[in-house]
Amino acid sequence: MSRGSASRDCDPGTDDRPVGPVDATKVPRFAGPGTFARLPDCYQVDDYDIAILGVPFDGGTSYRPGARFGPMGVRQASRNLRPGFHVELDVAPLTRLQVVDAGDVPVTPYGIAEAVAQIEAQARDLLGGPHRRIVAIGGDHTVALPLLRAVAAEHGPVALVHFDAHLDTWNTYFDEPVTHGTVFRRAFEAGLLAPDKSIHVGIRGPIYDRLDLRDDASFGFRVIRAGDLDVLGVDEAAAIVRRRVGDAPVYLSVDIDVLDPVFAPGTGTPEMGGLTSRELLRLLRLLRGLDGLNLVGGDVVEVAPAYDSAEVTSLAAATVVFDLVTLMVKSRGGSAAVPVAAVDGVEA
């Protein structure tokens, strides 16, 4: 479907590059294709810079299942976006790079190891070159491990910026080493994380054992707990994250349960005392650091629409996906190349 077409046609031919989403002034947002933000399907373009990838796997959940329906729910909510211009980040991201919806990984619901292998294979296939990046929609947090493997294969070890209520660096659960609560310990063990560059933001709530905190620190993570934001403020927290990652390639993983259950009830392991959606968005937008961030991959996970109310969780996730895409467009790998040393007011 060509951009701006008022009537539905099936002619993929267009000279517009990049091919943008369906024009909402001609086809209302509640109509048209069901791709993320009504972007073109990956089959409609010759090449792409950023692929939105659904990863509908929730076999690694420890409490409420249902994140397998996350990609469907987030795509549906993404109709509400107006992706023409991102006001806070001051860019029309979809005119700068070719962004596509690459559909869902056809992932088995019956085995974690097989599912993880399928996700990694699909992600590697989609990356296939340093200019290509993926923003994944989970799925439970298990999906971050194969995505990190694929990204690290392309870029080397990454700085992980991890927004979550939970550390996800636990060892095993019922003897299973790969679950949504253990992925970042596995990533550390596999050498996928750049030493002392990673950070958790939004952590809160009780844990099984105090030693879990010691283990997490030994993997080289710094932690900004949800309550720390009350003291630091959002802007200082963002500056800490920005300094932490420096000029390393960054993988940004957003577990939607980083938000308070008031803002994101539709998730598998809700936790009281979380971020507001406004705090999360400001944190993300401040990370741009005047285009110095080197954002090479990201995901938004743990949306379970069956527990949602009025699509608020899915809408939050869709907004964060669009923000990640926009941050990628503005990052050094995108169209605006600014060395990190030139970042104003934020030391690398």
Ligand SMILES: [Mn+2]
């Ligand atoms: Mn998580």
